[in-house]
Amino acid sequence: MIELKNVSVTFEKENRKIQAVSDVSLQIQAGEIFGIVGYSGAGKSTLVRTINLLQRPSSGQVIINGVDLVQLSAAELRKARKNIGMIFQHFNLMNSRTVAENVAFPLKDLNLSTAEKEAKVSSLLEKVGILDKAQAYPEQLSGGQKQRVAIARALATDPSILLCDEATSALDPKTTHSILDLLRQLNQELGLSIIMITHDMNVVKNLCHRVAVMAEGQVIEENGIVEMFTQSQNPLTQEFINMATHFDWDYELVLEEMREANTLNDYFIARLSFVGHEVTEPFIAQLARDYQVHCNILYGNIEALRGSFVGNLVVTVEAKAADWEKSLVFLEKHQVNVEILTDKEGTKWMI
Ligand SMILES: Nc1ncnc2c1ncn2[C@@H]1O[C@H](COP(=O)(O)OP(=O)(O)O)[C@@H](O)[C@H]1O
Ligand SMILES: [Mg+2]
Incomplete structure (x- = not known):
């Protein structure tokens, strides 16, 4: 329902060309929550701004419900944009207007009576849980409340698509969760399609159905969230996943220190x-009972992804080589992936 076809965006800056987005093609289904993850400068904001043509692509097509926005006249585009709401990291509210006036702003060109507008604003504020703040000014609100106002304003024209550019990046973790919960609820209740742009895999892991990873203007990988966490071979994707699961440098450092202190001998x-x-099997117990393979858990993480738990355990293994070999067949049959860890010199940590 959203289809980007070979979208590229080039900026000219002091006679230099910057290719911010480079030949990106993506399809996002109606009712889907789709994440785009990448480091700063990857081209995420530029890409997402092409979806409502805030940024016109240098080449390529932006097809929404079968219509290529690039081909529309200014008047047609204004109408098409009512179907696409957007929220930002810094909320972009008008500070001199009340919450209710901010939310009413996109309604100004619609043929609604004052009473109809007031009813609409109230129902939007109720939906995002801040009806009691209708007469407050943005500076009297917390970050989470401001983002709720921005969401209400983005939904004022009853769009079917919501674009979120780092929408939780300025919020603390608890407020982030409450905004993510609200987005999940809006997706379910309204069938709203949501595109989440973020540098943090944690934001998308329990919310998005599918995720794309961007670097240097390109989409380098696109997959279901569970598939991405369990099957990705891409080193950059791995970096984002390891950050989210805390299998990052802290954990490598401790393993290295334990090795140097000879704790890991034998x-x-x-x-x-x-x-x-x-x-469905208690596989650690079965390793010991059926294969005489004894594992001690050194480190681990079980991640709650959308619809699944995905686990990673780092274990010391005490076993005879022949028993270990046999147990590998059992583990493979139960879809437990096994990686023998090595130190920085590439030496395997084994007897
Ligand atoms: N209006 C602009 N003019 C010139 N360069 C820009 C403009 N907007 C973005 N860029 C450049 O395009 C690249 C991608 O930027 P952006 O889309 O903001 O990335 P992200 O949102 O992933 O951090 C960066 O190198 C940035 O400096
Ligand atoms: Mg950005």
């Missing part, structure tokens, strides 16, 4: 990865 260290709903 063991080998393995990382076991699994998708929770596919493992």
Whole structure:
């Protein structure tokens, strides 16, 4: 229902060309929550701004419900934009107007009576949970409340698409969760399609159905969130996942320190990865009972993704080589992925 076809955006700056978006093609279904993850400068904001043509692509097509926005006249485009709401990191509210006036702003060109507008604003504020703040000014609100006002304003023209550019990046973790909950609820109740742009995989992991990773203007990987966490081979995607799951440098540092202190002698260290709903067997217990393979959990994380739990355990293994080999067949059958860890020199941590 949203289709980007070979979209590129080039900026000219002091006679230099900056290719901010480079030949991106994406399809996003109606009712889907789609994440776009990438570091700062990857081209995420530029790409998302092409969806409502706030940024005109240098080439390519932006097709919404079968209509290429690039081909529309100014008047047609104004009408098409009512179907697309947008929210931002810094909320972009008008500080001299009340909450109710901010939310009423997009209604000004519509043929509604004052009473109809007031009713509409009240129902929007109720939907986002801040009806009691209708007469307050933005500076009297917390960040989370401001983002709720911005969401109400974005929904004023009853759009079917909501674009969110780093919408939770200025919020603390608890407020972030409450905004993500609100977005999930709006997706379910209104069938709203949501595109979430973020540098933080944590924001999208339990919300988005599918995710794309962007770098240097390109989409380098696109997948379902569980598939991405369990199957991605891409080093950059791995960086984002490792940050979200805390399998980052802290954990590598501790392993290295333990090795230097000889704590890890006589063991080998393995990382076991699994998708929770596919493992119906108590596999750690079975390794010991049926294979004489004894694991001690050193470190671990079980991630709650949309619809699944995905686990990663770092274990020391005490076993005879032949028993370990046999257990690998069992683990593979139960879709537990096994990686033998190595130190920085690439030496395997094993006997
Ligand atoms: N209006 C502009 N003029 C010139 N360069 C721009 C403009 N907007 C963005 N860029 C450049 O395009 C690249 C992508 O920027 P942006 O889309 O904001 O990335 P992100 O949102 O992923 O941080 C950056 O190198 C940025 O400096
Ligand atoms: Mg940006």
